Amino acid sequence: MRVAVIGGGGREHALVWKLSKSPQVDMIYALPGNGGIGEIAECVDIKTDEIEEILRFVKDVDYVIVGPEVPLSLGLVDLVGKHKGFGPTRDAALVESSKAFAKDLMKKTGLPTADFDICRVREEALLKIRGKKYPLVIKASGLAAGKGAFVVENESDAREKIEKLMVEKILGEAGKEIVIEDFLRGEEVSVLAFTDGKHFLPLIPSQDHKRLLDGDKGPNTGGMGAYAPVPFLSDEDVEKIIDRIFEPAVYGLKKGGIEYKGVLYAGLMITDDGPKVLEFNVRFGDPETQAIIPLMESDLMELILATIEGRLGEMRINFNAGYSTCVVLASSGYPGKYEKGKEITGFEDVDDAIIFHAGTKRVGGRFLTNGGRVLGVTATGDKLEDSIEKAYGEAEKIHFDGVYMRRDIGNRGVVG
Ligand SMILES: Nc1ncnc2c1ncn2[C@@H]1O[C@H](COP(=O)(O)OP(=O)(O)O)[C@@H](O)[C@H]1O
Ligand SMILES: [Mg+2]
Structure with a gap:
């Protein structure tokens, strides 16, 4: 069968890598994919929010597997059809695309979650933060690519975030409605x-x-x-x-x-x-x-x-025993401004880890950086410590100008 994977990050590389091992899968397209995905699938230069272009392209594929939240929240699965699209419909995707919707659902169904208020008007929000215990958490309700949740330490910080979201509209429509919730x-x-x-x-x-x-x-x-x-x-x-x-x-x-x-x-x-x-x-x-x-x-x-x-x-789902650690290599400056187009070298020296590309591009025979998070290096081992040591050992072999990685991935699992 022919499948299309929507997305072009490390997640999609991992999905494509795994799908390529399935005997049923004959052909994988990635929209838009990235440098590494291009080694095992055919990349098609269509962005994840270009819904019309995606629909046109996937007419001839059997299944469409959607990686990121944005096309799901735009109703891609409704549009390709539920027999063909993998992922929730637009309405079901509201549990991510509207934190207010999700909190309401949690309350209605008695799920354990932090106590909260939902506010659509600035004045109401300013009233709700009075006399609260701090820290407090203020979140834009809409999709904000991980930039919409703020932990605030006091009322004046809280007020500032409310003004930024609801008046200055720094996150646009996403911050029109906010969730104020207790810190856990x-x-x-x-x-x-x-x-x-x-x-x-x-x-x-x-x-x-x-x-x-x-x-x-x-x-x-x-x-x-x-x-x-x-x-x-x-x-x-x-x-x-x-x-x-x-x-x-x-x-x-x-x-x-x-x-x-x-x-x-x-x-x-x-x-x-x-x-x-x-x-x-x-x-x-x-x-x-x-x-x-x-x-x-x-x-x-x-x-x-x-x-x-x-x-x-x-069905059953089976996992191998042992542990896995993925260390991300990022461009210096990320998550702020960073440069692109740096040559990445050392891939051929990596022999005991899987490299998942995120922000990379292949130009001729070379791989260049093309995003903030560039690569993920994943290693497995019998013990968590082994997988951590291996992942770092292999990650060290890869070079590009300004490469940055955290040094303590996995440690919370070892200590905890
Ligand atoms: N109620 C809370 N108490 C403590 N930390 C929180 C709370 N809500 C969010 N956070 C922290 O903020 C991060 C981002 O919040 P989250 O709700 O996951 O929004 P998003 O992923 O959309 O940015 C969480 O991963 C967590 O670290
Ligand atoms: Mg989150």
Whole structure:
């Protein structure tokens, strides 16, 4: 069969890499793909929000697998048809594209989450932050590519963020509506599961490292690395999370007439009171996927087909034993301004890790940097420590001008 993968980041490279191992998959197109994806799939120069162009191109493919949230929130799966598109419909994607919608759903279905207010008017928001306990969290409700959540330390910081979002509109429409919620303490984890709306098959839990600097300091990024599985969550813990969080969320949507099919991602804070939902995403995580996929034994295409066809109840999902760590190599300056077009060398020396390309481009026989996050280097090992050591050992072999990586990916799992 012929499949198209929408997206061009590290997540999509990992998905394409895994799909290319499926005996059923004959041809993979990536829209737009990247330098590394181009080695194993045919890249097509169409961006992920160019819905009309995507629709025209995918007429002749059998399945469309959507990586990022934006095309899902634009209704790509509705438009290609639910028998052909992998991922939730536009309405189901609201659990990511509207944090207000998601919090309402959580409240209605009794999910554990931080107490919150939703505000559509500045004056109302300014009233709500009075007399609150700080830190407090202020979030733009709409999609903001990871730049819409702010932890504020006092009322005047809170006021400033409200003005920026609702009056200056620094995030445009995304900040028209905001969520104000209590700050939760604990260990943050990502739990992802395939669901066909009735059945749930969880992936191994993982932990992302969102901050730029070691020790979880500095600005938030798209993710500087991840590891899986998380040693402090047992299989039973994950089962409980499926029962108490995933099932009520998906069944709650169904009650409102919305069927959810695809991968559902819960960003969780493991607090002293148990896991609480920070947010839902409606897709695979990046860079969690680059850590999880190399340990996946099952055929990804079979899981995708079973999800689309509502057959997950008869499926199992198997992972290899051991641990996986993905270290992201970024351009210096990221997540702020950075330069592109630096030659990347040393690939041929890497022999014990998988390299997933994110922001790269192939020009002639050379790979050049083409984004903030450039590569993810994933290594596996029997112990988490082994996978970390290997990932760094191999990452060291790759060079480009201004390469930056965090030095402590995975350490929280070793200490915790
Ligand atoms: N209630 C909360 N308490 C503590 N930290 C939070 C809370 N909500 C969000 N965060 C932190 O902010 C990050 C981003 O928030 P999130 O809701 O995931 O939005 P997005 O991923 O859309 O930016 C989270 O990964 C978490 O580290
Ligand atoms: Mg998040």
